Amino acid sequence: MDYLDDESYEPSSVSDPLEPVNRFFFNVNDKVYVWVLEPVSTGYSKVLPSDIRQCVSNFFYNLGEPVRAVNCLLQGRVHDAGRTLGRFVINSICGVFGLADPAAHEFKMSPVYASLGETFSVWGVGDGFYLVVPLLGPSTLRDLTGTVGDGFAMTTHTPWNDDVLTTAAAHGVRSVNYTSLHLGEYEDAKSLSFDPYIAFRNGYFQIRAKQFDHTHQ
């Protein structure tokens, strides 16, 4: 994917056989966001200052590092796997259980993207088709499988696997916290688009292409 080549402006062909169903869930997610997630996150952002919320975000991100390191290894990115594990150790110890990110600020070890969906893609597994998942949002058959796999892998070392309710609460806090750091972005993107469904579908694939591209890191 190089923006300087005209090929990157060729229309992409997205496999979306479930479009009517996807559109339905896109609207469901939209309603959930507008009526529940956003008001809750707005209230939450008024209670907690942004640096505390950034710490919460760091904490959740840090918990995902071991799984990211394993994915790096599965993709043959040995150096990245080392960097991710290094970040995990530094941030868990010097960053108070990952609340801060001294690895990025003091040691110049910036975060590395890796996921099971990406591992599948490196192994040659195709996307299948585009999916809008209730509560999770845009994905593809392959990426959703990856997300579920990463989720199960996380449970080996996250502190809230006693019962479903605690796990759901942890995910709820994570979503609310994330949204509180990105308030207004969703509405902005929606108000500037002609067909939000297409805009977000295209956005999903563009962002993912950038995440999977490690040439400029």
Next chain:
Amino acid sequence: MYISRIKLFIFTVCFLFIAGIFGIQTAASATPDPTEQFRPFIAKVTATLADPDLKTLSKREKSRRVISVVRERFDFREMSKRVIGQYWRDLSPSEQDEFESLFTQLLQYVYVDRIDDYSGQEVEFTQQRIKGQRAEVQTLLVDKQKTIPVAYIMTLRGNEWMAYDVIVEGVSLVRNYMEQFREILRKDGYSGLTDQLRKKIVELEQENKVS
């Protein structure tokens, strides 16, 4: 005789080598530096946005003022061409002009919405890439809470680098609209697209963003 030939050969090689260096240098100096051209432009845009007078203007006036500055470094014609894609050739010259004007107005509001959010963020230039007549200048918009990577894709027009795409957090604006417009063109044709653009422009003009 033989010696002088070797001398001549060496001389020729040296001459070609030196000429080569100079040749490359003149070629390199002929290509202006995109970041150097873009830096004062960004400074001008941020100065315009930070101008307290701007806050007192109507939304339409605000966006007009900003777009007049943005025009200096943005090639709206090229943007329009790319966003329409293969259909561009099928449009009459007057339709092409009409679309360009509508699409420019739409982008005005994309920008003007950013004005209301603007509160003195800093722009950092991180790196640039040049590939023939194209260049990418990568910047970071540094805000209190977050840092947003913004890249500008440019083409060389004579001696000026002109931007034809903006990539915010990995999403190209032109490609995103291209995909949406393609669906509209397929379903409702060109007139359907211009109708939707007009409707959207009115909608954005009247929208008072509560932030």
